[in-house]
Amino acid sequence: MRRSAKTRLTGSQRIDPSARISPRAILGSDVVVGPFTIIGDNVSIGENTVIQDHCSIGASGSARPLTIGRNSTIRSHSVIYCGSTFGDGLETGHHVVIRENSRVGLNMRIGNFSDLEGDCVIGDFCRLHGYAHVGKGSRIGDFAWIYSLVTLTNDPLPPSSVLDPVTVGDGCVICVGATLLPGTVLGRGAFVSAGSIAHGHVPDGAVIHGPDGCAVNHVSSLMHPAKGLRHPWMRHYTGKYPQSAKRRLERLQKDILASRNAPDTQI
Amino acid sequence: MRRSAKTRLTGSQRIDPSARISPRAILGSDVVVGPFTIIGDNVSIGENTVIQDHCSIGASGSARPLTIGRNSTIRSHSVIYCGSTFGDGLETGHHVVIRENSRVGLNMRIGNFSDLEGDCVIGDFCRLHGYAHVGKGSRIGDFAWIYSLVTLTNDPLPPSSVLDPVTVGDGCVICVGATLLPGTVLGRGAFVSAGSIAHGHVPDGAVIHGPDGCAVNHVSSLMHPAKGLRHPWMRHYTGKYPQSAKRRLERLQKDILASRNAPDTQI
Amino acid sequence: MRRSAKTRLTGSQRIDPSARISPRAILGSDVVVGPFTIIGDNVSIGENTVIQDHCSIGASGSARPLTIGRNSTIRSHSVIYCGSTFGDGLETGHHVVIRENSRVGLNMRIGNFSDLEGDCVIGDFCRLHGYAHVGKGSRIGDFAWIYSLVTLTNDPLPPSSVLDPVTVGDGCVICVGATLLPGTVLGRGAFVSAGSIAHGHVPDGAVIHGPDGCAVNHVSSLMHPAKGLRHPWMRHYTGKYPQSAKRRLERLQKDILASRNAPDTQI
Numbered sequence: 001m002r003r004s005a006k007t008r009l010t011g012s013q014r015i016d017p018s019a020r021i022s023p024r025a026i027l028g029s030d031v032v033v034g035p036f037t038i039i040g041d042n043v044s045i046g047e048n049t050v051i052q053d054h055c056s057i058g059a060s061g062s063a064r065p066l067t068i069g070r071n072s073t074i075r076s077h078s079v080i081y082c083g084s085t086f087g088d089g090l091e092t093g094h095h096v097v098i099r100e101n102s103r104v105g106l107n108m109r110i111g112n113f114s115d116l117e118g119d120c121v122i123g124d125f126c127r128l129h130g131y132a133h134v135g136k137g138s139r140i141g142d143f144a145w146i147y148s149l150v151t152l153t154n155d156p157l158p159p160s161s162v163l164d165p166v167t168v169g170d171g172c173v174i175c176v177g178a179t180l181l182p183g184t185v186l187g188r189g190a191f192v193s194a195g196s197i198a199h200g201h202v203p204d205g206a207v208i209h210g211p212d213g214c215a216v217n218h219v220s221s222l223m224h225p226a227k228g229l230r231h232p233w234m235r236h237y238t239g240k241y242p243q244s245a246k247r248r249l250e251r252l253q254k255d256i257l258a259s260r261n262a263p264d265t266q267i
Numbered sequence: 268m269r270r271s272a273k274t275r276l277t278g279s280q281r282i283d284p285s286a287r288i289s290p291r292a293i294l295g296s297d298v299v300v301g302p303f304t305i306i307g308d309n310v311s312i313g314e315n316t317v318i319q320d321h322c323s324i325g326a327s328g329s330a331r332p333l334t335i336g337r338n339s340t341i342r343s344h345s346v347i348y349c350g351s352t353f354g355d356g357l358e359t360g361h362h363v364v365i366r367e368n369s370r371v372g373l374n375m376r377i378g379n380f381s382d383l384e385g386d387c388v389i390g391d392f393c394r395l396h397g398y399a400h401v402g403k404g405s406r407i408g409d410f411a412w413i414y415s416l417v418t419l420t421n422d423p424l425p426p427s428s429v430l431d432p433v434t435v436g437d438g439c440v441i442c443v444g445a446t447l448l449p450g451t452v453l454g455r456g457a458f459v460s461a462g463s464i465a466h467g468h469v470p471d472g473a474v475i476h477g478p479d480g481c482a483v484n485h486v487s488s489l490m491h492p493a494k495g496l497r498h499p500w501m502r503h504y505t506g507k508y509p510q511s512a513k514r515r516l517e518r519l520q521k522d523i524l525a526s527r528n529a530p531d532t533q534i
Numbered sequence: 535m536r537r538s539a540k541t542r543l544t545g546s547q548r549i550d551p552s553a554r555i556s557p558r559a560i561l562g563s564d565v566v567v568g569p570f571t572i573i574g575d576n577v578s579i580g581e582n583t584v585i586q587d588h589c590s591i592g593a594s595g596s597a598r599p600l601t602i603g604r605n606s607t608i609r610s611h612s613v614i615y616c617g618s619t620f621g622d623g624l625e626t627g628h629h630v631v632i633r634e635n636s637r638v639g640l641n642m643r644i645g646n647f648s649d650l651e652g653d654c655v656i657g658d659f660c661r662l663h664g665y666a667h668v669g670k671g672s673r674i675g676d677f678a679w680i681y682s683l684v685t686l687t688n689d690p691l692p693p694s695s696v697l698d699p700v701t702v703g704d705g706c707v708i709c710v711g712a713t714l715l716p717g718t719v720l721g722r723g724a725f726v727s728a729g730s731i732a733h734g735h736v737p738d739g740a741v742i743h744g745p746d747g748c749a750v751n752h753v754s755s756l757m758h759p760a761k762g763l764r765h766p767w768m769r770h771y772t773g774k775y776p777q778s779a780k781r782r783l784e785r786l787q788k789d790i791l792a793s794r795n796a797p798d799t800q801i
Contacts, residue, residue, distance in 0.1 A: 094364050095611070127426070197728060321611070362631070
């Protein structure tokens with residue numbers, strides 16, 4: 001571990017002696033870095049963030065700066081390239097790969113073995129589970145949910161050099177094993193059911209089902225009375241978000257409910 | 268590497284000097300620990316077990332004890348949380364993640380990149396291939412087979428805080444890319460074919476096929492005469508199990524065969 | 535880091551001091567080895583190759599030699615077993631696992647979290663994306679494309695000890711989430727669409743679609759006029775291959791086009 005005046009090293013930080021931290025990295029107060037972790041040049045890590053063991057942070061890619069916000073947790077064996085910006089409260093699983101030049105909002109959570117391929121723009125409070133593959137150039141709004149084994153593709157006729165990435169609206173839910181074909185645009189609050197293949201323009205609040213990606217319903221019809229659950233999901237699931245997000249969730253719920261009556265969602 | 272009286276360090280152990288082992292960990296005789304591996308407090312590792320390089324064992328999660336049985340192999344880059352118990356003969360692939368508070372029987376094998384999400388109860392001699400995702404709270408019997416990219420879900424209407432995990436009976440076979448929807452209960456010896464989506468209560472010995480998870484057959488009708496294979500699989504595949512498991516496999520085979528005539532499997 | 539006369543250590547190499555390199559390994563000139571990487575006995579690495587951090591190279595498996603060609607890049611957290619041979623220009627993603635005894639041609643690229651299970655024969659210029667699982671004993675020709683979450687299986691009636699691996703012809707394209715069932719033989723230039731399950735003998739240039747793996751078309755009918763793309767893919771995508779590959783690609787394109795008129799592809 002090498003250090004220089006540029007690295008703010010305070011008594012409140014806990015840096016494992018085996019960690020390899022560039023003297024040019026900036027670490028906020030109370031940052032914790034685990035054993036065998038590498039932190040490269042041009043990395044800035046906000047206060048109170050924990051980087052666990054065996055990670056490579058800002059050690060690959062361009063010389064552009066990497067900024068990780070405050071109060072974040074990067075779990076072990078994760079790889080984050082240079083050139084991206086993450087808001088406060090980032091939380092990664094283990095063995096995550098995040099490539100260069102993405103702009104990510106507040107409190108993204110991205111699960112074990114997920115792969116964010118670079119040049120993405122992602123809003124606040126997004127949740128990605130494991131083995132989620134977000135293709136290069138994807139656009140994801142706020143409050144989106146992307147479950148395990150979901151793939152956001154971008155090549156319209158593989159293999160080609162044409163990039164036709166997908167767009168995921170605020171509050172969308174993409175269930176386990178679903179695929180978004182290149183150029184898919186999911187409207188706000190759309191719901192893609194498990195194993196479905198979505199494509200084209202999907203109206204706000206539409207439920208997509210099956211290998212042909214048909215819109216079969218509006219999310220407000222999704223419910224599980226025995227368990228007390230009803231969509232849009234903001235009705236039954238807001239407890240895990242901070243107070244500051246509540247108003248935004250209420251507004252989003254109202255908008256998605258209103259989309260029931262929009263002409264392009266008369267399914 | 269720090270050591271104390273509490274760690275039984277005998278001449279028969281081979282601990283790489285770069286490994287970071289808590290002085291509170293208990294290592295049995297002949298244990299091998301590879302380079303750059305971390306072993307946390309409250310970890311107990313049975314004799315003759317090999318922990319390869321770049322692992323994090325008991326370094327995350329609660330302060331509850333982690334017990335790994337004898338004659339086990341943990342392959343490189345694996346992460347095992349605190350609070351679980353594994354019987355003898357555990358074998359993991361590379362880059363495996365196993366979260367807290369699971370109870371696992373004898374000789375589980377879990378393949379590369381698989382993810383066991385915690386609070387699970389798993390019987391003896393289970394085999395999981397790669398990229399298998401076992402959701403929190405899953406129950407798996409003895410002798411189950413779970414192939415690559417299989418997901419055991421638990422959220423009945425995602426996202427919610429309701430946990431409705433799945434149950435997999437003894438001797439079940441879940442083929443590549445299959446999904447078990449929340450609350451699925453697979454009867455003993457059920458077979459879920461590649462890419463299928465199973466749900467609800469599946470009778471003993473039923474074959475599930477397709478995106479709607481229909482029961483199409485009884486496993487005793489599955490055969491491959493040219494290759495000399497016939498289900499239940501214990502007919503053609505027992506050579507890899509220890510002698511002590513043979514009687515249990517014979518009994519299980521007999522039970523599954525008998526389920527052909529059960530009223531709820533007249534398909 | 536231990537060294538002996540056998541390791542060619544020149545001033546042009548850059549070996550991180552924390553790397554653990556066997557004194558029996560042979561490293562070419564200008565090789566770079568990152569922090570916390572392990573290189574075992576009997577490993578030979580060609581000149582100008584970069585092995586990033588946290589890798590295990592030739593540290594598992596048999597005592598058979600592992601040969602990695604020149605100008606290769608092995609990204610972080612990768613695991614490569616003993617006993618395989620890779621041509622020049624190998625490029626791996628992060629967290630890749632490659633097991634023993636495979637023979638791989640020139641310039642293979644294999645993406646993050648992919649798993650090559652051993653005893654495979656793979657031609658030149660193959661491209662595998664992330665989470666690709668290549669079962670033991672698979673045969674893959676030249677210029678094949680295998681996208682994310684594709685599985686090449688090999689067990690005809692799981693679980694069994696019978697090995698019935700797949701064969702992938704030159705120039706094939708296997709799209710995201712597709713599965714090749716055991717014994718599948720894909721003719722040259724075949725195209726398997728996203729999420730399909732292929733089986734049996736697939737004619738040259740056939741397009742496979744859907745869960746039953748039906749041949750629905752010839753690849754020459756696949757086009758995306760708005761984007762200027764038309765199959766066979768060598769028409770619109772050759773820029774990323776070296777000049778030396780161009781003649782081979784032209785010949786392959788011609789052969790695949792000619793297969794339109796072959797009697798077994800009159801679909």
